[in-house]
Amino acid sequence: MPRAVALFSGGLDSTLAIRILQEQGFEVDALNVRTTFECCEAPAARAAAELGVRQTVLDVDDDYVDVIRSPRYGYGRGVNPCVDCRIHMAKMARRMMENLGACVVISGEILGQRPMSQKRCDLEVIARESGLEGRLLRPLSAKQLTPTIPEREGLVDRNRLYGFAGRGRRKLTALAGQLGLRVFPQPSTGCALTEESFAPRVRDLMRFDPEATSWDFELLNVGRHIRLDAATKAVIGRNAEENAALRSFAAREDASGSARIEPESFIGPVALLVGEPREPSLRLAGALVLRYTRRLEPNAQVLVRVTHDHQSRVLPIERGEADRTESCFSPL
Numbered sequence: 001m002p003r004a005v006a007l008f009s010g011g012l013d014s015t016l017a018i019r020i021l022q023e024q025g026f027e028v029d030a031l032n033v034r035t036t037f038e039c040c041e042a043p044a045a046r047a048a049a050e051l052g053v054r055q056t057v058l059d060v061d062d063d064y065v066d067v068i069r070s071p072r073y074g075y076g077r078g079v080n081p082c083v084d085c086r087i088h089m090a091k092m093a094r095r096m097m098e099n100l101g102a103c104v105v106i107s108g109e110i111l112g113q114r115p116m117s118q119k120r121c122d123l124e125v126i127a128r129e130s131g132l133e134g135r136l137l138r139p140l141s142a143k144q145l146t147p148t149i150p151e152r153e154g155l156v157d158r159n160r161l162y163g164f165a166g167r168g169r170r171k172l173t174a175l176a177g178q179l180g181l182r183v184f185p186q187p188s189t190g191c192a193l194t195e196e197s198f199a200p201r202v203r204d205l206m207r208f209d210p211e212a213t214s215w216d217f218e219l220l221n222v223g224r225h226i227r228l229d230a231a232t233k234a235v236i237g238r239n240a241e242e243n244a245a246l247r248s249f250a251a252r253e254d255a256s257g258s259a260r261i262e263p264e265s266f267i268g269p270v271a272l273l274v275g276e277p278r279e280p281s282l283r284l285a286g287a288l289v290l291r292y293t294r295r296l297e298p299n300a301q302v303l304v305r306v307t308h309d310h311q312s313r314v315l316p317i318e319r320g321e322a323d324r325t326e327s328c329f330s331p332l
């Protein structure tokens with residue numbers, strides 16, 4: 001039985017791509033690539049089970065931060081380097097194809113569906129730059145694209161592929177019905193890099209920390225980010241879940257230099273000070289913890305606990321310090 005590897009998000013398009021190849025007698029392995037800014041693992045697992053395919057979930061490689069920092073093919077409306085990102089994922093799928101002895105990688109991409117990454121020239125670039133030229137098949141648009149090697153060799157019947165183009169969903173939904181699929185939802189969470197409101201914190205990180213690691217980029221998904229100066233920023237939890245996440249970030253082995261600041265004498269948010277933990281920056285971060293504390297007893301003493309490098313100490317904060325941060329520091 002011929003084998004294929006599918007780039008798989010769990011959405012309708014990649015689900016259809018798999019079913020089309022299954023109809024042609026292919027055994028398909030689904031590859032779900034998890035990026036730092038997108039999560040579609042749960043819906044993808046459900047869809048893979050529905051299709052009866054094995055799903056492998058892989059995190060993007062370490063050099064994905066370079067994809068975000070300096071994409072060869074530019075950004076979309078936010079800081080989404082979609083073409084470079086697709087190349088990165090297609091390379092991962094190529095390695096899986098080679099390891100499994102499969103003959104083709106398939107994806108649910110549709111010609112012209114996304115302006116940033118699915119123009120004809122983008123689809124060609126993704127195939128070429130990933131080393132998959134002739135081996136990257138888009139079953140939903142194949143009839144509008146150059147035949148791939150498996151089509152030319154007769155392993156894939158081109159007549160049973162499709163020629164969709166553009167953004168319309170109606171015909172795809174109808175095809176899902178014809179192929180015996182229930183209608184699949186789109187993956188539940190989109191990619192934060194496409195959101196214009198998220199872009200400032202990504203740009204800030206790239207501007208002030210050219211050496212930023214995966215840890216720094218992952219941290220962008222959590223809390224309020226407030227730039228204090230060129231060398232430091234504070235990240236403040238917005239709820240209990242984010243407070244717990246910030247504690248985990250601080251405890252990670254790959255954590256960039258950071259200090260954790262927690263309320264000692266009151267109930268309030270957790271903060272991380274990222275960068276050199278000098279006294280003025282720690283005081284500012286402590287003042288920000290106070291600023292984002294909902295309720296404080298009128299006469300209570302305000303103490304925060306600072307933990308850095310396995311050492312912990314208590315730092316008193318003046319209430320006025322929190323008020324002064326209001327006019328000087330805004331979340332990114």
Ligand code: SF4
Pocket residue numbers: 035038080081082083085086117191192193194
């Ligand atoms: S939307 Fe995000 S995950 Fe999708 S291709 Fe673009 S950068 Fe990559």
